[in-house]
Amino acid sequence: MSGTGTGGFTPAQVRLGEMVSWQKSAYQVVAFRGSVVVLLAPGASVPVEVLHSALVAAPDFAVLDPEGQPASRPVLPDLAVPPTKEQREQALRWHRHMKELDTGLAPDQSSPRPGYDVAITPLAQRYAVKSQELAAAGIDVKPKTLEAMRLKWKGAGENPLVLLEQRKGKVGHRTDSRLIEVMHEVVKAKSRESGVDIQSVYDDVLDVVRKRYAPQLADPDEQRRLLPSRATFYRRMDETGLSDLLAAPTRRRAQQASKPAPPYTPSHALRPGQVVQIDTTPLKVKTVGDDGEVISVELTSAIDVASRSNAAVMIVPVGTGEGRPGNRIGGRATRAFDLVLILAQCFAPLTTRPGWHPRTAAAASALPFEALRSADERFTQATAARPVIHPRTVIIDQGSPYLSDHFKYVCEMLNISIEYARKDRPTDKPLKERFFRTLGSRFSQYLPG
Template sequence: MSGMQRPSRIVVGSWVRFAGQVRAIVGVTAKSATLSDADGGQVEVPIGELTVDPDLAVVDLPVRTPLPAQSRLETFPPQAVEKALWWEDHILEVLHGYRPDAVPDTAPRPGYGLGTSLTARQRAKAAELTAAGHEVSASAIANLRRRYQADGVLGLVDRRAAPRTPEFTAVDARVVAAMRAAISEGVDASTRTGSYLIWRTGEILRQTPEAQGVELPSRSTLYRLLAKLTRGTHTFGAASTRRSRAHGAKTPFGELPAFAPGEVMQIDSTPMDVMVLLDDGVPGRIELTAMIGVATRTLTAAVLRPTTKAVDASVLLARTVTPEPQRPGWAEALRMSRSVLPHRRLLSLDERLEHAAARPVIVPEMIVCDHGKAFISRNFKSSCRFLEIDFQPAHKGSGFEKGHIEKMLASIASLFVQFLPGHLGRSTDHRGRHPERDRLWSLLELQELLDEWIVAHWQNRPHDSLRDPAHPSRTFTPNEKYATLVEACGHVPVALAGDDYIELLPTEWRAVNDYGIKFKHRVYDTPGLDALRRQGSGITAKRGLWEIHRDPYDVSRIWVRDHRAEDRPWIEATWKHLHRAPVPFGELAWDHVRHQRPGATEPEIADAVAALLTRAHAGPDRPAAGKSGRRDRRVAARTRATATAAAVPPKDSPTPPAPAPEPEPEPADGGRPLAKVIPLGLFDPLEDPWRRT
C-alpha cells in the first residue's frame, strides 16, 4: 500500500478507507457518495458523515497483506514464530472484522462489525486480550497492525528472539581500521604471516594520534579478526593472485560478448614445465605462446620457443590465419574433410584446405593480451594493423580479463605436458629427480607433437563453457561450436594469402653463394637462385645482402625476396638435406587416388589421441642422457684438453722422445676408439663436490 492522506476532494474511481474498510467510490452527488460494499453491493453514505469519519483516507490501491517471508521466519526460534502467528489471527480480525478460521456467513463478533471503525476495533481487541490475561494497550495493537500491513507476519515477530552476532564482536573500530591498513600494505609486497600483520597493526595504532591509548585485544581475538578481514583476499597465498584481486574491479563487471568466430581472441605465453633438447643439444626449458578464440574455444595456434619474442607473436598470428597442413604420419581421422567442420563450404573459399587438418582457420577481429614485451611491441602492433585487427591490452594486474587463455594454458599442462618425458611439475616441490636424464624431445619434435595433439584432442574435446542454451546439459567441442557459429553468422572470413603469410615471418639478411644460402648451419638452395648467386641485392643499407623470411618452426624452407622482380618477388629455397632428415614440417606427399572414407568416428579420434600420448611419453628413439653419458662427456672433455696441451710444447723445452706405442683400445660407442684417460685434477664446475666416489 502506498501513502494515505485526507482527501482534498472525492471523485469516482478513488479508493478510500471508511468505517475500517477500504472501499471504492462508484458515484458522487452533491449530498452523498456511493461506496462499494464488502458483500459486493453498494452503500450510500451522506457527504457529511463520510468527511467527519476519523479513519477517512485516500489509498491508491486496495490494501493487500504482503506474502509472509517464510525463509526469514526460519531464522527465528519456533516459540517466536508461533507467537507471531497467534498475533496474526487477532490482527486480521481487527482489519477485516473476521478471524481467519471463521465459518463462512458468520456474523462479526460484537465490536468488530462493518459499521465499527478501525480505532474502535483496536480498542475492543486490547480490552479482549487484557481480559484474557494478555495485558496490551490499544496503541500497541495499532502498532502491530501497521507492522503487519507493511511486512506481513514477519513484522509481528519479536526481533529480540534471534539476536545477530556483531561483525567484529567487541573489537574497537580503530583496531579494525588499523588491521585493514596493515593488510592493504601487503597487497604489492611479499607474502607474510599473520603474526607480522598483528605486529604491524599495533605499530599503526601507536602511530595514529586518534588511536592513542587503545589496547589490543587478546591474541586469539586478533587472529579471529584477521581471519575475517582476509577472507577471499589471498593475503597468505600467491602474491600474483592477491594483486589481481586487489586491483581488479570492485563493482559488477562483465566480459566482451563473442558470438562469431574470431570476434574476440586472447593471446598469452607461459613457461612449459618440461625439459627439451635445445638447438645446441643441451636440456633446457621453453615457453609456450598460444591464441584462443573466445566464442569457440578453438586453439588456433601454439608455438614453442626458448624465449618468447615479438617476432614469435607475429608468427603465431600468421599461423592462426592460415590452414594447418595434414602431416605425413597423422591419423586419417584428423583430416578436415572427415571432421564436423564445414569442409566443402570452406574449400570453395580456399583451395589449400584440401589437405588441411581439422583445425578451423579464424581471422581475429579483436585480440586481448597482457602487457608482455612480445605483445605490446611495435612488430606485433604493426602486424595487427596490417590485418585490421583491433589490439586491446588488458589492464595491468587484471589476469581475469583474459581468463580464457589463462585457463587454456593450465589445461595444456594437465592434459598434455605431464605425459612428456622430462616433466618438471608445476613447482620444485612437485619435481622428480633428474628429469633431464629422460629421453627428451627436441624443440621441433615437441612442436610437431603439440600440433598433432591440438588437432586430435583439444579440438575434439567437449568444453564445459560450450553449451547449447536450449539444452544446457549438452556440451560442444570447439570444432562443433565453430561449425554451428558459421551457420549462425552466415559468412566465413577468408584466410590469409600465401604472400601475406610470408610477410609476417621473421626477416634475416644473407648472401646468395654458389652453393646457396647458409642459415643456422643449414644450406638452402633452389634453381630459382641462379640469377642471384654472388650478386648484390642493391640495398646499400644491408651491404648488398638479400632479404630472406623464415618460419622458426619450419626448417624445411626459406623464402628469398627478389627486389628486382615485380610479378613473383618470392623465391622458395628448400633445405638441401630435406630428403635425408625427418623434419616435422616437410612437404605434403599424399596419395590422392586412395579411397578416403568420410566422417571420422569418435573411436578413431580417441585411438589417435591415445597413440599420440603413448608416443609422446616414450620419448624419441635415442639413448637417454643418463649418468654414464655425463661421465663419458667429462672424460672426452678431459681427453681433448690433455691432447691439446701435449700437442703444443713450450718453445724452450727440448723435443720429447717418441713415446712407446700404446696397445689399441677396444672400440666403444659405435666403433670409435677412446683415447687413454690421464687422471689430471681438472676442475669441473658441473661436478657435485659432495658426491661420494
C-alpha cells in the first residue's frame, strides 16, 4: 500500500495496534501524540517516534495483515462526478469531526478537548458531546447518526468522501436546509408583530431567498430547491411547527424568539474551565464612589462549574445619568468592556493589595503553590489565593452587554464558546443564582450601609 494520497482526503492509513512496514522493518503502532506516531518493533523495549506525514510518505510504507503481507484497504466510493471545492471542504470538516470522535484528537491537535479524552470519556458520551457541539453551530445531527457516520467512515478507510452521500439532500424528497433556515429567520423577525399571517411570511421568505441566493438561482435546480410552491411551503410550515407558532399570541412568539439555540443541558464539568457561568447582579449595599458620593454598584463574577470557585469578580458603579428615559447621558452600569476584563482576570494571577491579610496569599492557601509557580512564573509570594482558570465555555444571559459584538469577538479570539441561558430560567445558571443569594444573606446584610 503506497503512502501517496490525494491531499486533504488521504485516508488515515495508520491505526492504533496495527503492524506497519517502515524502513525495511516491521513495527506496531502503540500510540499517537498529535501528529507523531509512536512505533515499537517486535521484541524491542524502546519505541520510535516519527511524524505521520513522513511515515506514510516512505517508499516502503505499508500496513501489514496478520500474515505480514501488505493489507488491502476497502474500496473507496466510485464518484462519477469529481467532488466540487465546496464538497471537498465539507468532507474535510466531517473528517475532523470523525477523527476527533475516533481518537479524541482532531488532525491538528496535540491534546484532547474536554469531553473527547478517550481515556476517561466513553464513545457514547463523545457522540453526545459532538451532537451538542454541532447543534450549537446550527447542525442537527443525533448521536445515533454520528455513530452510523463514523462506522461508514471507518469502513471506507477513513475516507470522508463517503459522508457526502449521507449528508446530501434529494430534491423533491427533503426541503433544502437553506430554505428552512430562512423560514425560521423570517418567523423569528415577525415574532413581536401582531396580525402576522402565513401569506406574508411566504412573500418575505421568497424575497429573502431571491436577495441572498441570487447567483445560485441562475441554476434551474437551485430554483426548485430554494423557491418552493405555495402548497409545499405550507406543508413545510406545518411540519416544522412554524404554523402553530404564527397562530400563537404575540407574547408567546416573542418568548419563543428569545430562546437561544438548543440544546438546553444542565451545567456539568469534569475539569476546571470546561464550563464557566458569568452573571451580573445589583449589590444590595451602598458604597462611596471616587467623588465621595454614595452610589449603588453592580457585581459581576465568573464561577467555575467544576471547582465551584470564583475565577473573576468585578464591582462597577451604577448611575442613571441625566435626561429623560431613553435619552440619558452620563449613566454607568456594567458594559461589554467590563465583561472583557472579567475574562482577562481568568487568564492572569491576582496580586494581593496593601492591607490584605497574609492568609489571602496563594502561598498560605490550599492551592498547590509550588507546582503553580514552577508552571507559571507569574505566581509569586504576592499572588492572591485565587485560581487561574481559563474558560472554554461560558454560560451567560441575554443582557445587552453579553450580546455585544465586542464580547463575542473577544470570546472567539480566546477560543471560548458561548451558550446563552433562556430568559426567566434561573436554572440555566444555578451556581450563579445560589452564589448571589448566599452573597446577599451571608455577606451584604452584615455590611454597614
